[in-house]
Amino acid sequence: MTSATRTPQGAGNRSGTTPAPVLRLDGVGWTVGGAIIVEDVSFDVHEGEFLAFIGPNGAGKTSLFNLVSGLVPATRGTIVLDGADITAESVPARARRGLGRTFQTSSLWPAMTVADHVRLAAQAAAGGSYRIWRRAARHQRQVDEVLERTGLRQRAEAPAASLSHGEKRKLELAVLLVGEPRLMLLDEPMAGVSAEEVPALTDLIRSLHRDEGRTVLMVEHHMEVLLGLADRLAVMHHGTLLALDTPRAVMEDATVQQAYLGEAL
Known part of the structure; x- marks a missing residue:
């Protein structure tokens, strides 16, 4: 070896x-x-x-x-x-x-939409305030690109609870990718x-x-x-x-x- x-x-x-x-x-x-x-x-x-x-x-x-x-x-x-x-x-x-990481067990918010998960992650990665993340329109293009990349664009407004397990794993990857991990x-x-x-x-x-x-x-x-x-x-x-x-x-x-x-x- x-x-x-x-x-x-x-x-x-x-x-x-x-x-x-x-x-x-x-x-x-x-x-x-x-x-x-x-x-x-x-x-x-x-x-x-x-x-x-x-x-x-x-x-x-x-x-x-x-x-x-x-x-x-x-x-x-x-x-x-x-x-x-x-x-x-x-x-x-x-x-x-x-450095970015996903976990064995999903840690998604069931009632939050797919797009909102990624938008929140984008704002956090940019150092923005969590309190105003819904107004972060400047991140929308990045969110759309990541959802497209992970095959979740058509599920953008679906709550996380409605996703299949495979889709939840894709969402976890989308949340990770929006931060551009090395x-x-x-x-x-x-x-x-x-x-x-x-x-x-x-x-x-x-x-x-x-x-x-x-x-x-x-x-x-x-x-x-x-x-x-x-x-x-x-x-x-x-x-x-x-x-x-x-x-x-x-x-x-x-x-x-x-x-x-x-x-x-």
């Missing part, structure tokens, strides 16, 4: 030098009351890369996302975003640097989505990565989805980074198969 800091295919420039990573974790860990949740995780993520995380429940995948996004403080190691040490920064400070953390975006809606949501995420060049970290249990999206796969096991390499190399690794994937793969 190759190094966790391996440069993805296509990274680098014409001079042959490797560009600085968008994200770097160096020996990151999180201990709570003596219990080790995440231990000594190190890796780099480069511009435009899609890095997917797999592992059994309780392996530390979401905990690692919580550390990167600032929801919980790292008890050791450093987290660097675009060359800046953000280890001790707050969630809003990381968001201002271009780095997107997607935590199980397919969770709860019907089999009929998975292909469209997968195509949207693929387009954000390949067509728009967005850098993506994603946790997902749908292996067939990940194999069609990821440049590299990271395997978490008992809070540690067990492997990090191309999808094919990870799938063929005997240690990974024994720990997580199983002989059937």
Whole structure:
């Protein structure tokens, strides 16, 4: 298995030098009351890369996302975003640097319309007051573009409660995209989505990565989805980074198969 800091295919420039990573974790860990949740995780993520995380429940995948996004403080190691040490920064400070995240569980307001969700996010990203967000007409074009991009334009005036689960996931992406994130953390975006809606949501995420060049970290249990999206796969096991390499190399690794994937793969 190759190094966790391996440069993805296509990274680098014409001079042959490797560009600085968008994200770097160096020996990151999180201990709570003596219990080790995440231990000594190190890796780099480069511009435009899609890095997917797999592992059994309780392996530390979401905990690692919580550390990167600032929801919980790292008890050791450093987290660097675009060359800046953000280890001790707050969630809003990381968001201002271009880090955006979705969650396993939807956090939408049921009675609020699709367009109002995105409009509020646009105003927040611009630093406007929450009290006057309904008057923020200057954001309307941006809202319309994001709704079009995510396939929700026809559902703009629908309340969030009326959306299918797949549409709710698209709305969460729309709320994220309106802030123009440099780095997107997607935590199980397919969770709860019907089999009929998975292909469209997968195509949207693929387009954000390949067509728009967005850098993506994603946790997902749908292996067939990940194999069609990821440049590299990271395997978490008992809070540690067990492997990090191309999808094919990870799938063929005997240690990974024994720990997580199983002989059937």
